[in-house]
Structures are given as C-alpha cells and as structure tokens.
Amino acid sequence: MRYTILLDPDPDGxxxxxxxxxxxxCITEGRTIDEALANAREAVACHIEGLIGSGDEVPREDPPLIPLAIEVLVETPAPALTG
Known part of the structure; x- marks a missing residue:
C-alpha cells in the first residue's frame, strides 16, 4: 500500500x-529527512499491524493526495519607528 506522508519542519530547526x-x-519524527522517512515507514507498518490485530479495517488512500503549495501576501502596517 502507498500512503501520502506530510513532513513538517520543526520551527526551531x-x-x-x-x-x-x-x-x-500515525505520527512520528526524525532529526533529518532520511531519518523521518525511515521512521515513517516503520510507523505506518506498526500502525497497520495494530489495526489488523484489533480487527479494524485498514484505510486506503483513494485518491492519493495531491501536494499543493500556495503563497498568500498579507499586508501589515509598518512597525512604529523608535529612537
């Protein structure tokens, strides 16, 4: 089975x-992208194993997610100058 995963960088790097x-x-983490991907494979396998062991249905991803990024320009007032 194939599943879409989302990698969110930690704000502190x-x-x-x-x-x-x-x-x-099904959530995991990693210090690097490679580690995060390896941990994701393991997490998905364990999650599915747990679902099967509990007699639950294993969800399919139909259709797969389509990655999309958008940029939004937000105008903010200029900060007040001091000094």
Missing part, C-alpha cells in the same frame, strides 16, 4: 514531524 493523513494518529 531540530528535525521533522511526520503525519500520515489517511492513518489517523
């Missing part, structure tokens, strides 16, 4: 959080 939208609650 300490690694990545990985979520799997089709598998609710």
């Amino acid at each position: 300490h690694g990545y959080t990985v979520t799997v939208p089709a598998l609710r609650g």
